[in-house]
Amino acid sequence: MATEIAFELPYTEWNWRIGVYIAMIGIAGGAYLTGYVADLLSARGNASEHGRIAKYGYLVGLLGLAIGPPVLLSHLATPFRAMLIPLTMTNLGSWMAIGAYMLLGFGLGSFLMFVWVTFGASRPHSPTVAEGEEGTLAADGGRDVASDGGAEDGPARAATGGTTGGIRGILNRIGLIDRLDSLADYTRPSEPIRLALGGVFAIFAAGVLVYSAMAYGSGATERVALWDKTFLVPVQIFGGLGAGLAAAVGLTAVADRSVSRTIQNYALGAAGLLAATLVAVLATVFLLPEQVPAAEPAVQNLLTTHATLFVGVVVITGLIVPILLSVGAVVGQRRDVISRTTATASYALVGLLVIAGKVALALAYLLAAEFTPMPLPV
């Protein structure tokens, strides 16, 4: 007669789709924030290389939003009702409602910022002949020619709306580039206002990053000790920033064939953020059971039942290997012991590994979680 529905594991309420959602919005928020920092740094010089990170940071933010929220909607019983956010998300005491508004603002911001830095004749950060950064000038007068993907494009065209970068090249081939350029030039505000707006959108991105932690159960009863916010928030913030930046660096290396010293610095930055994530994860494993004894079974689940996923994919494949690979590629480049192709492949691989690791982390935190049976004296 008896069954076990009432006290099953959290994973029975929230399956893999919630994990993918949480991972993707975390990566998206982190990518936007690091991209925005690069956008700001571009004003200090070497604009095109910082600009690449900004552009691909915003793009990773968009891609994360293109994947995460739709996966969440597929989990809901009434996805179309949920999409009517201003009409339905009325309880602003709920983190899910707060998160919905954060995602809305962030989605708008990442779209606008991406369009403004990627399209239009007067887009910021576009490579010019005057720019003398190593690797940006070629014998024909402009590295942008090669990176534009067309030898027929010259530096003058690049400066006035050429097909800079892989994205523009792709859109040029499918005939959308002119319309997007017009749209971007028509809507783009002045540079100070664009950066100020980017700062406002960065607040939403930071909110999304925090929400990627709070999206795990929150409320009057924190029923899952593994999701203790003191430990979870640093994991999600550092993890989102590190994964977002690593993904942007990987995309920049592949799409723009750029592994310049500036990009290398960003790769080192990503490695640092991933190292901080590793520390936060290890703190969860070693300190959380001491601080919150109810979390002990779930931490043991991470280390035993789900050891392959957590230790193998999250810690080793998703954090340690990318850190070593990033640092190794940068050191190798600076000592001229690896080729540009090898460096490009390394940064791309790092990007893929951290995304896989971030998704695995979210899944592991769902799979290993157990409800704390505190209310019932049995």
Place this chain on the structure above:
Amino acid sequence: MSTHQSDGGTARVIPNWESCIDCGACEVACQRTWDLPPESDRIQVVALAHGTEDETNKPMQCYNCAEAPCVEVCPTDALRFRDNGTVRVDAGMCIGCHYCGVGCPFGAPQYPDAEIPEAEEASPLGARGNGLMDKCTTCEPRQEQGLEPACSSECPTDALLFGTPDELSEKLEEDHVSTPFSDEAARIVFGDDADEIVGE
């Protein structure tokens, strides 16, 4: 008989676990009364502490908590307190996100996939399946007719007690039993009345 919030507080069904014999009559009474499909679990005899020496099977359902976590976490305000202090779900607002399922410490929210018949007397109480949240309605239409909820009415061993905090306190005292709730759970369920119930 309490049909609405009175001076004594909100009327609820709570279990007297020492009397439960795991017969499942409460589940059958609920499903039969409201013409619910078998997968509906507005009340359910569940295994607690499964796999341990303390494993036991007890009825669980919504307690219409005074400090309901489900109401706090629901993003769409689909879960609200009614004037009589009970918690109701508005099927027209629920999006089936399971936040209430993760927030509720008693496992009350259910998300049946099957269509629950839209019986006239069932509306607007509870959701109607299709993955939306559904839970015990404390048989409010029966209460309006002067009847107890079906589960407590048909429990052969009086393992389900119905009443306001005052009435429940009296019944527990008569039976010389304590509530099944820890202090923390009692605060969630009874709010300011917790001391009155747990203090016995």
